[in-house]
Amino acid sequence: MSLWLLLAVNSITLGGLLFLLSAGFSLIFGLMRIPNLTHGSFFMLGAYLATSLIASGLDFWTAALVAGLLVAVLGGIVERLILRRLAGADLAQVLVTLGLSFMIADVCLMVWTGDPIRVATPPALRGATSVLGLGFPTYRLAVSLIAALFAVALWLLLDRTRLGAMIRAGVDDADMARVVGIRVSRLFTIVFCLGAWLAGFAGVIGGPILSVYPGLDQEMLPLALVVVILGGSGSLLGSLVGSLVVGFLYNFGQAMFPELAYVVLFLPMLIVLVVRPQGLFGRQTV
Amino acid sequence: MKRAAVVGGLAVLATVPLWIGSSYYVNIATQILFYAIFALAVNILAGYAGLVSLGHAGLFGIAAYTGAKLMTVGHGHAVVAAGAVVMTVVAAGVFAVLALRGTGLGFVMITVALGQIVWGVAYRWISLTNGDNGISISGRPAPLGLALTSPRAFYWATFVVFLVAVLSMAIFVASPFGASVRGTRDQPRRMNALGYHVWMIRFLAFLLSGFWTGVAGLLYLYYHQFVSPQAVALAASAEALLMVISGGTATLLGPITGAALVVVMKNVASAYIERWNFVLGAIFVAIVVFMPEGLVPGVVRLGRWVAGVWRAERLRRARLA
Numbered sequence: 001m002s003l004w005l006l007l008a009v010n011s012i013t014l015g016g017l018l019f020l021l022s023a024g025f026s027l028i029f030g031l032m033r034i035p036n037l038t039h040g041s042f043f044m045l046g047a048y049l050a051t052s053l054i055a056s057g058l059d060f061w062t063a064a065l066v067a068g069l070l071v072a073v074l075g076g077i078v079e080r081l082i083l084r085r086l087a088g089a090d091l092a093q094v095l096v097t098l099g100l101s102f103m104i105a106d107v108c109l110m111v112w113t114g115d116p117i118r119v120a121t122p123p124a125l126r127g128a129t130s131v132l133g134l135g136f137p138t139y140r141l142a143v144s145l146i147a148a149l150f151a152v153a154l155w156l157l158l159d160r161t162r163l164g165a166m167i168r169a170g171v172d173d174a175d176m177a178r179v180v181g182i183r184v185s186r187l188f189t190i191v192f193c194l195g196a197w198l199a200g201f202a203g204v205i206g207g208p209i210l211s212v213y214p215g216l217d218q219e220m221l222p223l224a225l226v227v228v229i230l231g232g233s234g235s236l237l238g239s240l241v242g243s244l245v246v247g248f249l250y251n252f253g254q255a256m257f258p259e260l261a262y263v264v265l266f267l268p269m270l271i272v273l274v275v276r277p278q279g280l281f282g283r284q285t286v
Numbered sequence: 287m288k289r290a291a292v293v294g295g296l297a298v299l300a301t302v303p304l305w306i307g308s309s310y311y312v313n314i315a316t317q318i319l320f321y322a323i324f325a326l327a328v329n330i331l332a333g334y335a336g337l338v339s340l341g342h343a344g345l346f347g348i349a350a351y352t353g354a355k356l357m358t359v360g361h362g363h364a365v366v367a368a369g370a371v372v373m374t375v376v377a378a379g380v381f382a383v384l385a386l387r388g389t390g391l392g393f394v395m396i397t398v399a400l401g402q403i404v405w406g407v408a409y410r411w412i413s414l415t416n417g418d419n420g421i422s423i424s425g426r427p428a429p430l431g432l433a434l435t436s437p438r439a440f441y442w443a444t445f446v447v448f449l450v451a452v453l454s455m456a457i458f459v460a461s462p463f464g465a466s467v468r469g470t471r472d473q474p475r476r477m478n479a480l481g482y483h484v485w486m487i488r489f490l491a492f493l494l495s496g497f498w499t500g501v502a503g504l505l506y507l508y509y510h511q512f513v514s515p516q517a518v519a520l521a522a523s524a525e526a527l528l529m530v531i532s533g534g535t536a537t538l539l540g541p542i543t544g545a546a547l548v549v550v551m552k553n554v555a556s557a558y559i560e561r562w563n564f565v566l567g568a569i570f571v572a573i574v575v576f577m578p579e580g581l582v583p584g585v586v587r588l589g590r591w592v593a594g595v596w597r598a599e600r601l602r603r604a605r606l607a
Contacts, residue, residue, distance in 0.1 A: 035391050037398075085575065090391055091338055092574045095531065098340070098524050099570025106564035218520055222402040225395050259413065262406035266399060270384060273396065277387040 002134055007251050013140040013209065015247025016147025020202035021220060022227035023154055023239045024195025030171045030234020031191050033090060034083060037097040039199050040221030041104040046071045046200025047212040048108050051117045060122040060204075068201035075196025079189050101217060109214050119207030143205055150198070151240055158236060167191060171234045223250075226269045232279025241280060300445060303438040312437040313509075318549045319441070319448040320505035325529035325541035326455050327498035332527060333536035334464065335491045336471030337393050340523045341381065341401030345496055347408060347518030349374040349503025354421040354513050355414075363427035370507070371500040378496020382489050389474075401523050408515040420514025423507065434508070444505055451498055455538060458494065467491045468536075521563065528566065532573055 025039045046067045053063035078100060086092040121139045128135035158164035169177040170184050178184050203212075210216065227246055231238025246265055253261035272280060302315045324346060331337045353370035361369070385396045408415045415421065426434040434440045458464045469477045470484045478484050507513055516522070525548060533544025555565050 029391075033391065035395055082571070082575065091394075094338065094340075094391070094394055095527070095574045096571050099567040099574070102521065102524070102563045102567030102570070106561050106567070110561065222399055225399050229395060229399065259411045262410050263403055266403045266406075269399060273384055273387045277392070 003255075005134060006136070007255055008248075009136050009140055009144070011248040011251040012144045012244065013147075013247070014250055015244040016144045017202050017206045017209075018223055018227055018243035018246055019147050019240055020150055020198050020205075022224040022231075022243055023150075023236060024191075024198040025224045026228045026231065026233055026235065026239045027167070027171075027191050028195045029228060031167060031174070032083075032188050034093045034097070035225075036192075036195070037094065037221060038078065038101045038104065039195070039224055040217035040219070041101040041108075042071050042075065042196045042199035043203035043206070043220045044108060044212065044217040045074070045104055046203035047119065047207045047210075047216070048112050048117070048203075049200070050204040050207060051112070051119055051212060054120070060120070064201055064204035067204050068197045071200030071203075072193040072197035076189060076193045079192040083192075084185075084188075101221075105214065105217055112212070114214050116211050116213035118211045119204070121208040139208055143209070146205060151236075154236055163190070223265065226265060229269050229279060230272050232281040235279070235281040238279055238281035296449075299448075300442075302445075303441050309437040312441050314549060314553055316437065316441045316444050316509060318546045319444045320502050320509065321526075321529060321549055322542040322545035323448055323451045323498055323505070324502035324526050325533070325545045326451055326538075327495045327502060328526045329530045329535060329537075329541045330455075330458070330467075330491055330495040330498075332530050333540075334459070334467045334471065335488055337385075337389070337488065337492075338527065339385070339397040339495075340394055340520065340527065341385070341397035341399075341404075342495075342499055342526055343518050343520070343522035344401035344404035345374050345378055345381065345499045346503040346506065346522065346526075347404055347513070347515075348377045349500040350507040350513040350517055351408065351415060351421070353504050353507045354423050357423045358421060363429075367427070367504055370504045371497065374500025374503065375493055375496050378493055378499070379489075381496070382492035386485060386488055386492070398520065398523075401518070401520060405515060405518045405520070408518045415515075418515060420512055420516075422512045424511065426508045426511070440509065444509075447501060447505065451501065452538070452542075454498075459538065463487075463490070521566070524570070525566065528570055528573075532569070 021039065021043055025036060028034055028036050028039075049067040049070055050060075050063045053066055054060060058066065078097075082096055082100075083093055086096060125139040125142050127138055129138045129141060130136075131141075156164075158167060166177070166182045167187055169180075169182060170187050174184050203216075223246055227239055227242035229242075230245060231240070231242030245268055249265050249268065250261060253264035257264065299319075303312050306312055306315065324342075328339065328342050331339050331342075349370045352373040353366050356366045356369045381397070381400050384400060385393050388396055409417060411417075426440060429443070432439065432443075434443050466477065466482055466487050469482065470487050474484050477487075503517075506517065529544035529548045530541045531544070532547055533542065534540030551565065551569070552562055556562050559565070
């Protein structure tokens with residue numbers, strides 16, 4: 001019984017991390033029509049940067065924020081200098097982001113070597129917390145809580161602020177948004193940086209659970225893809241539901257069919273594709 | 287002129303083992319040929335049908351793994367070859383049914399995910415695929431009693447298959463089917479209105495692409511006599527796409543040139559630096575940003591421009607004189 005509960009907590013934790021990763025991916029895809037294949041690399045790069053920042057004496061949370069910011073700056077540069085030049089050329093953007101992801105992966109391998117690096121759990125969150133008489137790893141609970149807070153914050157941002165209204169307008173009809181005076185191109189940069197920041201930050205707080213190793217990017221990217229295909233592009237609720245589905249499938253899959261856990265993840269995606277190709281909460285066809 | 291160039295090129299290719307001394311270079315030439323077949327297969331979709339697949343390494347790997355698996359079980363080469371190709375075509379059918387639920391970016395994303403499923407099986411389903419260690423096979427086939435163990439013999443065998451592939455591609459491009467595939471790329475709605483079954487045309491193009499991908503994957507298996515998850519990774523799909531794009535999409539010569547370029551660069555680069563992936567990524571970015579139509583059309587355009595300038599210059603001189 002407690003094993004299943006523990007698995008459920010782990011699933012929610014992984015789902016939370018995936019939500020942070022895929023919310024940005026989904027927004028970027030929904031708004032800019034760019035399938036950002038560097039998103040997994042942002043996740044990994046954030047984690048690696050944080051390990052160096054922590055080693056140089058910063059505490060975990062500052063390192064997480066700073067690493068996220070550095071990744072966001074990189075994202076901004078990529079968007080402004082490269083993706084901007086290829087506006088409208090979908091295929092070219094796919095290829096450029098793919099090329100960049102190889103470059104980032106190789107630079108990471110060069111700088112941080114091929115050995116996995118474990119990110120130390122922040123001291124305050126070590127150990128277990130007992131809830132209803134059962135002990136749960138404190139850090140995982142904290143990650144779930146952070147993800148939930150981010151979900152609420154992102155929802156408020158998109159649903160309750162002027163910026164959010166402009167982003168939604170851009171997702172629905174970028175041309176019309178331009179006509180009514182919204183500077184969509186600036187929105188692109190903001191959303192791209194925000195997405196990159198979320199991915200980098202998720203990489204850092206995922207560090208104590210997943211640790212960082214070469215290939216982490218290529219492992220996380222398909223998960224973000226699956227979440228977006230499941231949930232529908234540009235939909236925050238879709239990202240949340242998709243992330244939780246993938247989180248549960250992965251942990252329970254790993255417990256029940258360890259060899260096939262990675263493959264099981266893709267099954268709901270296949271079903272959704274056949275039954276509802278626009279995704280569970282998507283409005284347009286992907 | 288054009289025909290002479292083609293005959294000349296084929297003559298050069300056919301005699302490669304005779305004038306290239308070391309078997310190291312013969313092996314590189316063999317790699318170029320089977321990667322060219324792979325690139326031609328990817329080009330059917332990416333170039334002519336306008337459907338960019340980033341999951342083709344999955345199909346390539348399915349061919350190699352099926353062949354390796356059949357061989358370790360103890361089947362003969364005829365069964366191995368037929369089984370691998372049939373399996374790949376079936377898998378291509380499944381890929382097509384799922385991926386054709388989307389077009390454009392949706393298609394790309396679904397093919398990435400499908401490719402990763404195959405990678406997941408290759409890497410994690412250890413009891414089936416031996417995981418990261420891969421599967422080794424012993425021996426190449428000997429069709430009609432000709433042993434293919436030497437690099438030269440295997441080069442010529444690959445060359446024959448390559449010729450058939452190029453020929454079939456030329457026939458495909460010139461055929462009404464080829465024209466309808468291009469039609470679904472440029473004007474899917476009009477094609478639909480004209481009574482063409484757009485989905486079916488794309489599906490068949492996917493199967494054709496899957497067939498040649500399977501052949502290339504089988505040649506890969508026989509060449510290395512080994513297959514591991516590396517052959518199935520996203521980077522392998524990206525490499526195939528780079529071959530097509532660097533050479534020029536929707537051309538016959540482009541993917542072949544691209545395959546030569548990528549294989550040579552990969553071998554040269556890995557002799558001097560460890561960072562092949564970085565170079566691959568950088569080339570990708572550079573080509574997309576600076577030469578979006580690919581190298582072959584890019585060079586052709588450059589040639590036309592130079593010829594135009596030269597002609598104008600000659601005219602000007604003639605007028606002055």
